[in-house]
Amino acid sequence: MSSDAADMNTPKPTPAPTIPEGERRLTPTEREHALAMAFALRPHAAAEQTVSLSRNARGIVQIEVTLRGDDAGKTAADAIRLFESLHARYPYPEATGNG
16 A cells, blocks of 8 residues: 555545634633523523323322413413313312212
8 A cells, every 4th residue: 555545545634723813711710600690691591381180090180280470470360360260170079069
């Protein structure tokens, strides 16, 4: 094998990235600060809403409602309204006289 063929198979080192004139790299502390600020200023996650309906061994529907939001009063009112509508549709046997 010739030395030219061996040179073609040898990986070449990647050149280091160049920093444009007049700019400098951030220190680790500056990078950490930039990340902390980006995290603090990012928009809040969307409100989470989950509803779970299941039947236990006795056939009773179990209702679980989870709502999360910025306004605690509105979120609580929404959760109560949703729970009550589901409870009316799937009442406990004690409430219907079947228990």
